[in-house]
Amino acid sequence: MLKDIRTATGETAVLATRRGAYSHYIYVEPSGLSIPLTMSVGAHVPVTACSTGFAMLSQHSADELWKIVAPLYPPEGRIGNSVAYPRVAALACEARRNGFSYIEAAQFGTAALAAPLCVSNREMDLSVGVAAPIASMRQHRDSIQKIVVKAAETYRRLDA
Numbered sequence: 001m002l003k004d005i006r007t008a009t010g011e012t013a014v015l016a017t018r019r020g021a022y023s024h025y026i027y028v029e030p031s032g033l034s035i036p037l038t039m040s041v042g043a044h045v046p047v048t049a050c051s052t053g054f055a056m057l058s059q060h061s062a063d064e065l066w067k068i069v070a071p072l073y074p075p076e077g078r079i080g081n082s083v084a085y086p087r088v089a090a091l092a093c094e095a096r097r098n099g100f101s102y103i104e105a106a107q108f109g110t111a112a113l114a115a116p117l118c119v120s121n122r123e124m125d126l127s128v129g130v131a132a133p134i135a136s137m138r139q140h141r142d143s144i145q146k147i148v149v150k151a152a153e154t155y156r157r158l159d160a
Contacts (some may be wrong), residue, residue: 001128001151002029008147009140011132014039016052016114018125021071023053031132039131046072048088051101051112055127057088058095059116065092099149101127102141104134111137113144115152128152 005013006029015027022044030039047053048069057065069088095101095116104111114129128151130137130144137144 001155002027005029005128005130005147005151006031009130009132009144011130011136011140011144012039014052014114014129014131015117016050016056016127016129018047018053018056018068019044021047021069023047023050023056023127025052048072051103051114052127052129054091054095054101054103055114055116055129056125057092058101059118059125060092062089065089099152100145101129102145104137106134109134111141113137113141113148115148117152117155128155 002013002015010031012031013029014025016023016025018024023046024044025039025041028039028041045053047057057068060068065088091101100113100115102111102113110131111134112129112131114127117126117128128148130148132140132144
């Protein structure tokens with residue numbers, strides 16, 4: 001699936017799973033193009049700092065959402081690049097409504113679009129996404145969105 005997405009988009013494709021409050025990249029299919037953000041297998045990012053994370057969060061209720069992200073919000077404030085909590089629920093709802101998550105990270109010069117892959121037993125959250133330089137993503141966002149969402153829908157039908 002990731003090789004097909006990478007071939008169709010020309011950009012880096014990634015498969016991620018959620019472990020606690022983090023999105024872990026379990027498979028990366030690099031584009032061969034140089035993007036400022038290096039994505040590698042085994043890397044982990046707060047779910048509130050990446051499109052794969054928000055795609056997975058979109059599949060949870062508000063109560064589950066807070067339980068998942070609470071470790072990112074210790075009393076003294078948020079960690080790293082995590083989005084402030086009041087925006088987390090809004091972004092997760094937007095991802096649920098759209099069927100995908102889209103984030104631009106100006107500080108890295110990248111953008112990412114991801115869709116949730118639901119495992120039928122709900123034992124695991126998965127998402128598939130594409131990362132690209134912001135200019136490239138903006139230029140090809142509609143086609144990338146169609147490719148990623150279609151791949152996720154195909155996976156969910158097979159998983160049902």
